[in-house]
Amino acid sequence: MPVEKSIENEIAELIVETLNLEDINPSDIDFDEPLFYDGLGLDSIDSLELSMVLSSQYGFQLKSDDPNNKEIFSSIRSLAKHVKLNKA
Template sequence: MSSTEQLESEIAELIVETLNLEDINASDINFDEPLFYDGLGLDSIDSLELSMALSAQYGFQLKSDGANNKEIFSSIRSLAKHVKLNKV
């Protein structure tokens, strides 16, 4: 498993644990699947909780008014790319 795939798996686990997604296993999540609406069905409250968890886990801040948030939070794969570029 590459370091990118490992990071994507870690983020999937973080999402499931942080948001208490009881009916979803991290290993069943498609990393390209949208996180909001038709994909995992997350909402704005979930994005706030996830932002805080990512900040705590990887040591950087995601701003609520960030210009690229829609792209960053579009999928686990895009989140992993952002984390990889910004983690401390």
């Protein structure tokens, strides 16, 4: 019986695959670690790519002008919480 992956694990894998983070294993990512700057070191282009993949994967639109984006994209855990609340 397959074990269901958590949304956090799915998002970690999507980040590594989508952004070609060759030196990072999804299982090594701390779900509370910042995604940008000091954490994983993602940038604004990465956030656009990630938004498109997440929108496609989970069936809802992440909007670039959402005032909550800083919080939504602060960590994998906060991104997963947003996905759980909004996925189709």
